[in-house]
Amino acid sequence: MQRVRLRLRARRQEYEIITGQGTLRIVGEVARQKLGPHARRAVLISNPKVFKLYGERAAKSLAGAGFDVPHWLMPDGERHKSFRTLERALSFFAESRLERTDAVVALGGGVVGDLAGFAAALYLRGISFIQVPTTLLAQIDSSVGGKTAVNYAHAKNIVGAFHQPSVVLIDTETLSTLPRRELTAGFCECVKQGAAGDVRLFRQTVKFLEEQWKGARLQPSDNLEKLISAQVAFKAAIVAGDEREDATRRDHRSRRILNFGHTTAHALEAATDYKHFRHGEAVGYGMLVAGEISKGLGMLSRSELESLRAAVGLCGRLPRTGHVNTSQLAQHLARDKKAVGGHVQWVLLERLGRARLVDEREIAPQLLSASLLSVLKA
Numbered sequence: 001m002q003r004v005r006l007r008l009r010a011r012r013q014e015y016e017i018i019t020g021q022g023t024l025r026i027v028g029e030v031a032r033q034k035l036g037p038h039a040r041r042a043v044l045i046s047n048p049k050v051f052k053l054y055g056e057r058a059a060k061s062l063a064g065a066g067f068d069v070p071h072w073l074m075p076d077g078e079r080h081k082s083f084r085t086l087e088r089a090l091s092f093f094a095e096s097r098l099e100r101t102d103a104v105v106a107l108g109g110g111v112v113g114d115l116a117g118f119a120a121a122l123y124l125r126g127i128s129f130i131q132v133p134t135t136l137l138a139q140i141d142s143s144v145g146g147k148t149a150v151n152y153a154h155a156k157n158i159v160g161a162f163h164q165p166s167v168v169l170i171d172t173e174t175l176s177t178l179p180r181r182e183l184t185a186g187f188c189e190c191v192k193q194g195a196a197g198d199v200r201l202f203r204q205t206v207k208f209l210e211e212q213w214k215g216a217r218l219q220p221s222d223n224l225e226k227l228i229s230a231q232v233a234f235k236a237a238i239v240a241g242d243e244r245e246d247a248t249r250r251d252h253r254s255r256r257i258l259n260f261g262h263t264t265a266h267a268l269e270a271a272t273d274y275k276h277f278r279h280g281e282a283v284g285y286g287m288l289v290a291g292e293i294s295k296g297l298g299m300l301s302r303s304e305l306e307s308l309r310a311a312v313g314l315c316g317r318l319p320r321t322g323h324v325n326t327s328q329l330a331q332h333l334a335r336d337k338k339a340v341g342g343h344v345q346w347v348l349l350e351r352l353g354r355a356r357l358v359d360e361r362e363i364a365p366q367l368l369s370a371s372l373l374s375v376l377k378a
């Protein structure tokens with residue numbers, strides 16, 4: 001079992017992220033330890049698919065630690081990360097008469113975690129919340145750092161809150177049932193974290209992909225546990241230094257570097273109506289576009305760009321992009337929600353493991369379109 005501690009100095013708050021094989025069986029014990037003796041109820045939020053696979057294990061463990069465990073299942077899928085679902089979750093809390101000392105346990109991928117976390121942030125102005133992420137993306141990225149949200153008015157994550165969990169409990173065994181595409185998407189985000197901020201993490205990720213990932217199912221192993229924990233430690237360190245993603249920061253440790261690959265990814269997802277790519281797959285392409293631009297600006301060497309390409313390739317096959325309408329894509333690019341003062345801020349690479357924020361006005365339109373074409377129409 002690996003433990004990482006995330007310290008939020010400004011709030012004098014800290015929490016643990018625990019990674020191991022079979023940790024679902026200790027979720028009750030851990031929850032009791034973190035929530036204290038007064039917590040009576042732990043509402044389990046999940047979706048039917050995940051609950052069927054892992055709900056009983058989690059519920060049994062929580063009940064064994066003395067919790068009353070009502071559960072509420074949201075429908076599966078990104079489109080249900082909505083106000084409507086949020087309202088239904090809050091109604092369930094009210095009907096179950098949840099109290100301030102009770103807690104919400106999110107069992108599932110990033111969709112469940114983001115929605116359950118936001119509901120926990122709102123109910124009684126904030127009750128405790130435990131993340132039990134079951135996708136690779138949720139384990140290494142979305143469950144750590146306290147961002148919670150729903151989608152609204154065709155914009156992703158546009159309404160939300162910072163609400164940090166009391167603990168994050170990662171069971172690597174849950175990844176054995178995750179479909180191949182979800183794994184590929186999660187590995188793209190692993191490559192992203194290493195490329196944007198930690199070259200050793202980048203190398204560890206590549207080594208894992210070369211040696212342990214055969215592009216099919218993922219079996220639990222010590223190396224997988226170590227990789228996930230290293231990814232979590234990286235994310236925790238970035239969040240600890242910039243919890244709220246300060247929009248005025250432009251340095252290479254800003255939380256914004258985690259958006260490496262995301263400017264193009266968001267545009268690709270929007271231009272294809274969120275139906276064609278898993279988010280992480282779009283990030284795979286987005287990193288390559290950002291890499292091309294970085295090289296075009298004389299920042300990233302050819303060989304480093306090659307290493308980035310190879311790493312993305314190791315994550316698995318990405319959906320084709322030949323049909324993507326590039327003029328639509330350009331329109332979506334101009335509307336990136338992370339824009340500051342109306343200008344899109346690109347996260348580019350000076351080298352592997354070191355990002356630089358670059359205002360779109362520093363990128364010639366020809367370089368942008370050539371980079372998009374070379375990656376998406378190759």
Ligand SMILES: NC(=O)c1ccc[n+]([C@@H]2O[C@H](COP(=O)([O-])OP(=O)(O)OC[C@H]3O[C@@H](n4cnc5c(N)ncnc54)[C@H](O)[C@@H]3O)[C@@H](O)[C@H]2O)c1
Nearest residue numbers: 049076109110111112134135137138141142147174177178
């Ligand atoms: N809060 C943050 O900081 C943050 C960061 C990144 C992404 N996100 C959000 O995360 C969401 C994406 O999360 P995701 O990629 O986990 O998608 P997801 O939650 O939709 O899960 C993907 C699919 O895998 C299924 N699944 C989950 N666990 C499984 C398991 N162990 N075995 C088999 N199937 C399983 C789910 O039911 C779903 O069908 C997006 O909404 C995104 O905005 C949030």
Ligand SMILES: [Zn+2]
Nearest residue numbers: 189262279283
């Ligand atoms: Zn992402």
